Amino acid sequence: MDALNESPVISASVNMLKPDHNAGLEALLNKLQPLLDGGRMDNIVDVLALVSDLVDLLDSALVEKLAGLFEDATAVSWSLGNAVRMAKAETSAEEAPPSLYGLLSLLREADTRRGVALALRTLNAIGKQC
Amino acid sequence: MGKRIIIVGGGVGGTMLANQLVKKLYPEIQRGEVRITLLSNSPDHFYKPAFMYVAFNQFFHEELKRPERSLLRPEIEFQVDEVTRFDFSGQHVQTRSGKRYGYDFLVIATGCVPAPERIDGLKEAGDHFYQYQAARQLAQRLSTIEKGRIFITVSFPKTPNIPHQCGIAPVETTLMLDDFLRRRGVRDKVEIVYTYPTTAQLLRNCLFLQRPTGEILPGVFEQKNIRFQRGFTLSRVDPDRRVAYSEEGDEQPFDILMATPPIRAVDVVLESGVSQAENHEGWLPTNHETLQVYGLEGVYVIGDTVDLPVSKAGGACHNQAPVIANNITAEIRLGAPGAVYDGRVQAVAQMGLNAGMPLWYDYAHDVLPTPPSKLGGLLRNGFNRGLYWAVARGML
Numbered sequence: 001m002d003a004l005n006e007s008p009v010i011s012a013s014v015n016m017l018k019p020d021h022n023a024g025l026e027a028l029l030n031k032l033q034p035l036l037d038g039g040r041m042d043n044i045v046d047v048l049a050l051v052s053d054l055v056d057l058l059d060s061a062l063v064e065k066l067a068g069l070f071e072d073a074t075a076v077s078w079s080l081g082n083a084v085r086m087a088k089a090e091t092s093a094e095e096a097p098p099s100l101y102g103l104l105s106l107l108r109e110a111d112t113r114r115g116v117a118l119a120l121r122t123l124n125a126i127g128k129q130c
Numbered sequence: 131m132g133k134r135i136i137i138v139g140g141g142v143g144g145t146m147l148a149n150q151l152v153k154k155l156y157p158e159i160q161r162g163e164v165r166i167t168l169l170s171n172s173p174d175h176f177y178k179p180a181f182m183y184v185a186f187n188q189f190f191h192e193e194l195k196r197p198e199r200s201l202l203r204p205e206i207e208f209q210v211d212e213v214t215r216f217d218f219s220g221q222h223v224q225t226r227s228g229k230r231y232g233y234d235f236l237v238i239a240t241g242c243v244p245a246p247e248r249i250d251g252l253k254e255a256g257d258h259f260y261q262y263q264a265a266r267q268l269a270q271r272l273s274t275i276e277k278g279r280i281f282i283t284v285s286f287p288k289t290p291n292i293p294h295q296c297g298i299a300p301v302e303t304t305l306m307l308d309d310f311l312r313r314r315g316v317r318d319k320v321e322i323v324y325t326y327p328t329t330a331q332l333l334r335n336c337l338f339l340q341r342p343t344g345e346i347l348p349g350v351f352e353q354k355n356i357r358f359q360r361g362f363t364l365s366r367v368d369p370d371r372r373v374a375y376s377e378e379g380d381e382q383p384f385d386i387l388m389a390t391p392p393i394r395a396v397d398v399v400l401e402s403g404v405s406q407a408e409n410h411e412g413w414l415p416t417n418h419e420t421l422q423v424y425g426l427e428g429v430y431v432i433g434d435t436v437d438l439p440v441s442k443a444g445g446a447c448h449n450q451a452p453v454i455a456n457n458i459t460a461e462i463r464l465g466a467p468g469a470v471y472d473g474r475v476q477a478v479a480q481m482g483l484n485a486g487m488p489l490w491y492d493y494a495h496d497v498l499p500t501p502p503s504k505l506g507g508l509l510r511n512g513f514n515r516g517l518y519w520a521v522a523r524g525m526l
Contacts, residue, residue, distance in 0.1 A: 055505060060484070063508050067516025074520045075200070082204050089160045 083115075132163040133462055136223060136233040138213045140170025140198045141178070142522050143433035143447035144239030149524030150455040152203045158462065159205050167231060168202060169223070171212035175201055176262070177518050179296065179444060182303055184265035186310050186483070187273060189514075191262065201522050213240075216402045218426050235428045235458050238414065240399055242295060242434035242442060246391035248409075249285065251367030256389040259303060260295060271386050272310060277319035278385030280307065281374055283364045284326055285392045288409035289437065291331050294390050296443040297339055298489070300324070301347065302480045303388065308354045309483040324351060325362035328378060331439060335360045340496040364389065393442070395435050405437075413437035418493070419470040421454050428461070430454045438473070440493070445477040448521060478510040486510040 035041045098106070106112045135151060137144045148168045158164040180194040202208050215224040222232040244260045246253040257268040272280075284300050286293070294300075304324045311317040330339040337358055338344035351358045363377040367387065374382045394400065395412025404423065407413040415424040416436040423429040432450045434442040450471055457467030473493030478486045479502075486506025489497045520526045 055508075058508050060508075060511055063511045064515045067512045067514075069516075070512075071516040071519050074516075074523070074525060078520075078523055078525060079200075086204050089156075093160065 132158070132165055133234040134232060135164065135166045135235045135237070135458060136231055137166070137168045137237045137239055138170075138223065139239030139241060139433075140168060140172060140175055140208075141239060141241050141433065141447075142175075142444045142518075143241070143451065144168060144170070144237065145175060145198065145201050145522045146447065146524045147237060147239065147432055147451040147454055148206050149201075149203050149522075150451050151458060152205045153524065154455045154459045155462065156205075164462065165207065166205065167207040167209065168198075169209050169211050169213055169225065169231065170198055171210070171226075173198060173210045175522065177514070178260075180514060181262055181265040182259045182299060182306075182480070183514070184262060185259040185268040185272065185303065186306055187269050188483075193515075194262075196519060201519065203524075213398050215398065216404075218402070218404070218429065221428070233428070235430070235461070237454060237458075238399065238423070238429065238431045238435055239433055239447075240396045240435055242393045242395055244295075244391045245394045246389070248392040248394075249364055249366060251369050252364070252387075252389060252391060255367045255369035255372060256387045256391065258389055258391050259299075260391070268386075268388065272307065273314070275311075275320060275386060276316055279321045279323065279383060280386045280388055281382050281384035282307075282322070282324045282388045283362060283374060284330075284390040285364050286327055286330060287393060287407075287411050287413070289407040289411050289413055291439045292407070292411070292413055292437060293331055293339055293439065293441055295393050295434065297441040298343075298477070298479045300326075300390050301338065301343075304356060305350075305354070305482045306480060307388070308356055313483070322356045323382065324356055324358045325382075326358075326360055327363035328361045329363070340491070342496050343499050346499050393434075399435055407437060418473070420457055420467045421450055421471055422457070422467065430458065440473050440491075441475045441477075443475065443477065444518075444521075445475045448476070449474040451524075478506055478513060480507070480510050482507075 032041065035044060107116070137148050145168070148166055151166055152159060155164045159166070174195045175198040177194045180189045183189040184194070199208050211225040211227050211229060213223045214226050217224065221234070222230050223236070224230055244258060246256055246258065257264065257271060259265040259268055282300060282304055284294060304322065308317065308322060311320050324337070326337045328335055330336055333339060333341060333344070336344040337347045337360060348358065361378050362380060362382070364374060365377040366375050367373070368375070372384055374384060374387055394410070395405065395414070399405065399414065400410060400412040404426065405412045405414055412435070414431045414435050414437060416431050416438055417424060418438060421430050421432065421436070423431050432454055433447045440446050453469045453471040456469035460466065460468045474490065475492070476488070476490035478488045481487050481502035484507045485502035485504060486509055487500055487502040488506055488509070489499070491497045517526060
């Protein structure tokens with residue numbers, strides 16, 4: 001039963017890779033070859049340097065400001081998008097366009113008056129900045 | 131009469147689901163065949179994960195709240211009215227104002243609440259960061275401690291395989307605490323001790339509720355001179371002597387006890403009688419795949435009230451909401467739900483005051499920890515300050 005303790009014999013030609021062989025690196029180099037050939041690799045390095053510079057420049061305060069801008073932009077576009085979608089759905093559901101009286105009676109609704117006030121105040125604030 | 135969908139709870143789960151339902155069911159809503167109502171006990175929506183930052187003086191109260199109405203599409207009827215009773219057989223809910231709301235589909239999105247009173251002495255002597263006022267009080271203590279011992283401990287629900295609120299939060303806050311005290315210049319005079327209970331969901335004697343993350347934690351903590359101890363299941367606290375006792379027979383003194391407290395479902399869910407969870411914790415029996423409540427017709431549950439073995443966190447709601455929206459839509463249009471939740475949760479963990487670690491997992495895969503990075507930290511900061519509100523609106 002000595003055979004159990006013998007070291008397994010592995011053929012040197014199987015599963016042996018050269019020490020400097022790296023399949024991942026080789027695949028990456030193959031992908032990059034056209035860029036190297038065309039002399040455009042420098043652009044990629046430049047972009048990486050730019051990204052790296054941006055990451056170095058970003059701090060918590062700047063991220064907070066950018067995130068605030070993102071929120072402002074998304075909140076306004078979301079509100080306007082909602083309003084237009086809902087108004088469009090309600091208007092297109094009407095068989096005939098509203099009469100003049102119908103339009104005026106829209107003003108009876110509190111939400112309409114709130115919307116008109118919002119629009120007028122928006123114009124007021126724009127006026128202040130002129 | 132059209133189908134009535136009632137969502138109870140204006141947290142992130144209820145809010146994003148309501149918005150996604152409007153999008154899914156828009157043709158029916160336009161034709162007046164579906165009506166969506168969201169009931170909440172508060173006119174305001176709080177970004178709950180920011181309470182953790184409040185404990186380190188990083189968020190003002192006004193920055194973490196928005197009017198709930200401003201986060202909801204105009205097609206949603208929003209009522210500030212607390213639900214006081216579910217009548218599942220009569221298919222309606224009763225509210226504090228005395229109104230009755232009938233439903234064809236009900237979504238329970240009421241979250242969970244900290245229950246420190248369930249451990250003797252913890253309410254009096256412990257601090258936590260799971261609510262605003264509690265986090266402010268903790269901030270006050272952390273900002274003034276000059277020397278001593280901060281003892282961190284985690285309590286799990288007694289119901290088997292249910293996690294505490296936001297799985298990674300105790301690790302995040304331990305690392306933030308280390309940074310915070312270094313910034314204050316008192317770290318070398320304050321001892322930080324992180325402990326974890328003997329039973330953490332399915333694991334025993336670990337430092338975290340998932341093995342791969344638990345295994346890297348000793349190295350992370352040793353680097354920062356944070357002491358750690360396995361097998362400390364908090365059983366009671368002596369507020370006068372300022373000592374925490376464990377079920378295992380250990381006792382630990384503290385100057386600040388930063389404790390993840392026991393949690394439970396809200397009162398109205400506890401009183402509904404549907405839950406079979408141990409210790410009157412109130413988790414609803416949830417179908418792992420469809421997110422329906424077992425035994426109830428047309429009732430779904432999202433977020434912290436589920437009895438699933440996934441994080442009680444917004445990152446879970448983010449993946450549960452589309453499944454419920456699809457299933458309710460399929461029930462209305464096809465007669466049966468079809469979408470499946472795979473247990474996915476994703477987040478960016480705050481690993482110290484500046485670094486972040488993106489993570490994800492599902493029913494079948496644990497989190498594979500990656501090195502915390504500055505970019506991860508900036509991503510988390512960007513999420514906290516802006517992206518979150520777009521997520522709540524159902525835009526992301």
